[in-house]
Amino acid sequence: MHEFDLSSAIVATVRKHAGQRKVTHVTLRIGRLRQVVKDTLEFYVAIVGKDTVVEGATLEIIDVPAVLRCRTCKNEWEIEIPAFICGTCGPGAVEVATGEEFMVESIEVEDEESAACTAPR
Amino acid sequence: MHRTKVRVVEDALDANNTIAQANRADFDREHVVVVNLMSAPGAGKTTLLESGLQGLAEEGLRVGVLEGDVAGSFDADRLAVLNIPVVQLNTDNGFGGECHLDANMVRSALPGVPLPEMDVLIVENVGNLVCPAEFRIGEDARIMVCSVTEGEDKPLKYPLMFRACELVVINKVDLLQHLDFDVDRLEANIRQVNHAATVMRVSAKTGEGVEEFRDWMKALPARFFEDDEHDHEHSHDHGEPGHTHEHADHDHEHATA
Numbered sequence: 001m002h003e004f005d006l007s008s009a010i011v012a013t014v015r016k017h018a019g020q021r022k023v024t025h026v027t028l029r030i031g032r033l034r035q036v037v038k039d040t041l042e043f044y045v046a047i048v049g050k051d052t053v054v055e056g057a058t059l060e061i062i063d064v065p066a067v068l069r070c071r072t073c074k075n076e077w078e079i080e081i082p083a084f085i086c087g088t089c090g091p092g093a094v095e096v097a098t099g100e101e102f103m104v105e106s107i108e109v110e111d112e113e114s115a116a117c118t119a120p121r
Numbered sequence: 122m123h124r125t126k127v128r129v130v131e132d133a134l135d136a137n138n139t140i141a142q143a144n145r146a147d148f149d150r151e152h153v154v155v156v157n158l159m160s161a162p163g164a165g166k167t168t169l170l171e172s173g174l175q176g177l178a179e180e181g182l183r184v185g186v187l188e189g190d191v192a193g194s195f196d197a198d199r200l201a202v203l204n205i206p207v208v209q210l211n212t213d214n215g216f217g218g219e220c221h222l223d224a225n226m227v228r229s230a231l232p233g234v235p236l237p238e239m240d241v242l243i244v245e246n247v248g249n250l251v252c253p254a255e256f257r258i259g260e261d262a263r264i265m266v267c268s269v270t271e272g273e274d275k276p277l278k279y280p281l282m283f284r285a286c287e288l289v290v291i292n293k294v295d296l297l298q299h300l301d302f303d304v305d306r307l308e309a310n311i312r313q314v315n316h317a318a319t320v321m322r323v324s325a326k327t328g329e330g331v332e333e334f335r336d337w338m339k340a341l342p343a344r345f346f347e348d349d350e351h352d353h354e355h356s357h358d359h360g361e362p363g364h365t366h367e368h369a370d371h372d373h374e375h376a377t378a
Binding site: 010014018033081082083092094102106112 | 122123124125126127128129130131132133134135136137219220221223251252255256276277280281284312313314315316
């Protein structure tokens with residue numbers, strides 16, 4: 001259900017970087033711990049992006065696994081369920097190594113021939 | 122038409138976090154500790170405030186409330202008897218609005234909030250276990266209320282929310298005698314996703330355990346401000362990517378780190 005708001009945040013970030021240029025592709029990097037439903041996100045990005053430069057862009061999501069690290073034993077392991085506990089040392093020193101990402105990684109835009117590139121700023 | 126790939130590498134919530142930092146700067150300037158209070162609808166946030174904030178001013182703690190609601194001023198009206206500053210913030214367009222507060226909504230309400238008159242501002246978020254956990258509003262601490270009518274497995278279904286909070290108030294414990302509910306299992310599940318959380322068992326209705334909540338509230342200014350020149354708790358918690366959160370290794374707002 002949070003995908004709508006997250007989609008708005010994504011579209012705003014993409015528009016900021018695209019400016020007037022039409023966006024054809026968006027690559028996102030999203031950690032598993034974000035509990036994002038990809039299909040829903042895609043659906044909402046299309047709605048929120050309508051009538052903007054983002055309309056019609058394809059969406060690619062790089063799925064980042066949820067990996068925990070224990071500061072005591074230095075072990076790292078991937079989790080499939082929300083159990084933030086080290087099998088050896090307990091829960092005290094567990095931190096998230098990866099899985100909390102919510103990044104716009106890159107976008108692909110259409111340039112107006114070469115004019116936009118050479119125009120003085 | 123030529124296509125160019127543009128490297129972005131930006132947290133999509135940066136825009137919200139930037140406004141949250143501006144809010145935080147305003148709160149810091151007025152020496153107000155801000156608490157983001159979250160829960161599912163009907164868990165008892167407002168009832169907890171009704172019983173928990175009663176008479177705190179006489180004990181030296183001036184508390185104000187910013188009431189976030191999709192519609193109406195029902196909660197603000199209930200709190201009016203407390204004789205404290207209560208400001209209503211509706212996310213509504215007439216038929217129900219946003220499912221959470223974000224930094225910008227709080228910012229837009231700030232001109233109406235008499236910060237100099239308070240030590241602690243409680244922002245009662247919209248009832249929802251998902252979206253509020255995503256959006257920082259400039260708070261120092263996040264607390265959530267979960268009630269014993271909700272099911273022991275909720276921390277495992279909503280780890281994002283349970284991990285974001287430093288205090289979990291288990292409410293409605295007066296109902297336990299009528300329910301087939303294992304409160305120890307709920308607490309174990311909370312611990313499984315958020316080992317560091319403080320957990321309290323409370324009945325906002327009967328007053329059971331509310332004193333512990335009041336003590337937690339009363340300790341807030343000292344935790345966050347009185348030791349200002351030294352390393353008070355939120356000195357590193359201003360929402361910047363790459364910084365670590367001192368009192369919560371369970372935070373998730375620094376995803377770019």
